[in-house]
Amino acid sequence: MQSEWLKDLICFFEDLFNEYGMNPVLAQYLNLLINLVLITLLLYGVNWLIKNVIIETFKAFTNKTKTTFDDFLIKSNFPRYIGRIIPLLIVFELYPLLFSDFPKVLLVFEKILNIYLIILAVWIIRSMIRTSRDYLKTREGFNDKPIESFSQIIIIFLWVIGFMFIFAELFNRSVLGFAISLGAASAVILLIFKDTILGLVASIQVSVNDIVRIGDWITFEKYGADGTVTEINLATVRVQNWDNTFTTIPTYSLIADSFQNWRGMQESPGRRIRRSVYIKQNSVRFLTREDLDKMAKISLIAPYLQHRQEEIDKYNAKNKVDKSLLINGRNQTNLGVFRKYIDSYLHEHSAIHKEMYIIVRHQAPTAQGIPLEILCFSRDKRWENFEYISADIFDHILAAIPYFELQIFESPSGDDIRNLMDSLNNNQSL
Incomplete structure (x- = not known):
C-alpha cells in the first residue's frame, strides 16, 4: 500500500504531462529529471537537519559527560557517518520506484548504492577503531603499548575485506569466489605489498615479545637514532633524539637488526x-x-x-x-x-x-x-x-x-x- 502511494507520487508529473498531451517519452524523462531534483533537495534538507540538529545535539551532550570516549567519537566523525544512514535508507526506498522504467540504469544505480553502503560500513567501523585507539592511549595501562600499530593492522584488514565485497559486487561474484581468485595472485600481492607485510609481522613481534615500548630510550647506530620512542606504527618507529631531532626507523628493522634498549637501566635501581x-x-x-x-x-x-x-x-x-x-x-x-x-x-x-x-x-x-x-x-x-x-x-x-x-x-x-x-x-x- 505504501509502495503504491509512493509510486503514484513519483509518477505525478508524468501523468500531468500526459494529460496535457505531451509526448509520452518526453514526459517520462522530464518526470525523472524533476524527481531527481526534488529527491536531491530532500536529501540535502535531511542532511542539513542531521548535521545542524542531531549531530550538534550529540556534541552538546558529550561536552557534559565525564567520559572522554564520546569526545573521541566526535573527533573520528562517528556521528556524521551514522547520520548518513538516514539519507541512504531514503534512497534505497525510492530508487526502485524512480528507475522502474529504466532497468539498465536501475541495475547500475543499485551497484553504486551497494558499493557506497560497503564503504560507509567501513568508515563507521574505522571510526570506532580510531576512537578506541585514541581512548586507550589516554589509559595508564596502554600508554606505552603500540596501539597505533594494532589499529593500523585492523584497519588494513578491514579495507581488504571491504574491497573484496566491492569487487564481488562489481563483477557479480561471491566473496568466497573472489577470495579464491585472490589467492591465486598471492605471489604478486606479496611482491607489491612486501614492505607492508614486513611491517605487519614486525609490529606483531615487537608487541608480543615486548621489544620496544613508547617511552623507551633506544640507541640505533645504523639509523643515527639515540632518544625516546614517541610513536610505533605499522611502517615506522619514530624516535625523538636528545637534540630534539626526529629519526624514523622501519619497524621491521627492530627485529632484523641489533639495537640498544635502555629500558632495563631505567627500570633498575641505578x-x-x-x-x-x-x-x-x-x-x-x-x-x-x-x-x-x-x-x-x-x-x-x-x-x-x-x-x-x-x-x-x-x-x-x-x-x-x-x-x-x-x-x-x-x-x-x-x-x-x-x-x-x-x-x-x-x-x-x-x-x-x-x-x-x-x-x-x-x-x-x-x-x-x-x-x-x-x-x-x-x-x-x-x-x-x-x-x-x-x-x-x-x-x-x-x-x-x-x-x-x-x-x-x-x-x-x-x-x-x-x-x-x-x-x-x-x-x-x-
Missing part, C-alpha cells in the same frame, strides 16, 4: 658507571715505611693501612723474611692502596647505589699503561645528573692519583716533543 683511567706502569712500586706514614694521613684508608700492615708484618716476622731488600716477603703497593682508596671513596659517595656492584679492578696491561677500571651504579638515572655524578667522581680520582705517587699515561704532545728537542740541543751546546 645506572651503571663504567670507565677506566690508564696508569703508567713504571710508576707502580712497593711502599716503604715512610710512604705508609705519609699515606696514613688520608682518612679514608688510614684504618685499612694500619690493619693491612699489621697482617703483613706478622707474616714477614713469622717467616723470618729478610726486609733489607724491599721485594722480599709481602708488601703493599701504591696501586693496590689507590684501588682501596677508590673503593672506599665510592662506598662513601652519597650518589652511588651501595646495594649494587662497586668494583675497582685493573685489567691486563696495554701499550697505553694499566687500565684501572671503575664499575659502580649511580642512584640518579637522569642523563644530565648521571653525567654530572660521573664527572665528579673522575675529577676526584684524577686529582687523587699524585697523592699515591702514580702517573696517568698520556701520549706525547707537540709541546713534549719540542721540550725534549730543546733539552737535547741545550745539552749538546754545553
Whole structure:
C-alpha cells in the first residue's frame, strides 16, 4: 500500500504531462529529471537537519559527560557517518520506484548504492577503531603499548575485506569466489605489498615479545637514532633524539637488526658507571715505611693501612723474611692502596647505589699503561645528573692519583716533543 502511494507520487508529473498531451517519452524523462531534483533537495534538507540538529545535539551532550570516549567519537566523525544512514535508507526506498522504467540504469544505480553502503560500513567501523585507539592511549595501562600499530593492522584488514565485497559486487561474484581468485595472485600481492607485510609481522613481534615500548630510550647506530620512542606504527618507529631531532626507523628493522634498549637501566635501581683511567706502569712500586706514614694521613684508608700492615708484618716476622731488600716477603703497593682508596671513596659517595656492584679492578696491561677500571651504579638515572655524578667522581680520582705517587699515561704532545728537542740541543751546546 505504501509502495503504491509512493509510486503514484513519483509518477505525478508524468501523468500531468500526459494529460496535457505531451509526448509520452518526453514526459517520462522530464518526470525523472524533476524527481531527481526534488529527491536531491530532500536529501540535502535531511542532511542539513542531521548535521545542524542531531549531530550538534550529540556534541552538546558529550561536552557534559565525564567520559572522554564520546569526545573521541566526535573527533573520528562517528556521528556524521551514522547520520548518513538516514539519507541512504531514503534512497534505497525510492530508487526502485524512480528507475522502474529504466532497468539498465536501475541495475547500475543499485551497484553504486551497494558499493557506497560497503564503504560507509567501513568508515563507521574505522571510526570506532580510531576512537578506541585514541581512548586507550589516554589509559595508564596502554600508554606505552603500540596501539597505533594494532589499529593500523585492523584497519588494513578491514579495507581488504571491504574491497573484496566491492569487487564481488562489481563483477557479480561471491566473496568466497573472489577470495579464491585472490589467492591465486598471492605471489604478486606479496611482491607489491612486501614492505607492508614486513611491517605487519614486525609490529606483531615487537608487541608480543615486548621489544620496544613508547617511552623507551633506544640507541640505533645504523639509523643515527639515540632518544625516546614517541610513536610505533605499522611502517615506522619514530624516535625523538636528545637534540630534539626526529629519526624514523622501519619497524621491521627492530627485529632484523641489533639495537640498544635502555629500558632495563631505567627500570633498575641505578645506572651503571663504567670507565677506566690508564696508569703508567713504571710508576707502580712497593711502599716503604715512610710512604705508609705519609699515606696514613688520608682518612679514608688510614684504618685499612694500619690493619693491612699489621697482617703483613706478622707474616714477614713469622717467616723470618729478610726486609733489607724491599721485594722480599709481602708488601703493599701504591696501586693496590689507590684501588682501596677508590673503593672506599665510592662506598662513601652519597650518589652511588651501595646495594649494587662497586668494583675497582685493573685489567691486563696495554701499550697505553694499566687500565684501572671503575664499575659502580649511580642512584640518579637522569642523563644530565648521571653525567654530572660521573664527572665528579673522575675529577676526584684524577686529582687523587699524585697523592699515591702514580702517573696517568698520556701520549706525547707537540709541546713534549719540542721540550725534549730543546733539552737535547741545550745539552749538546754545553
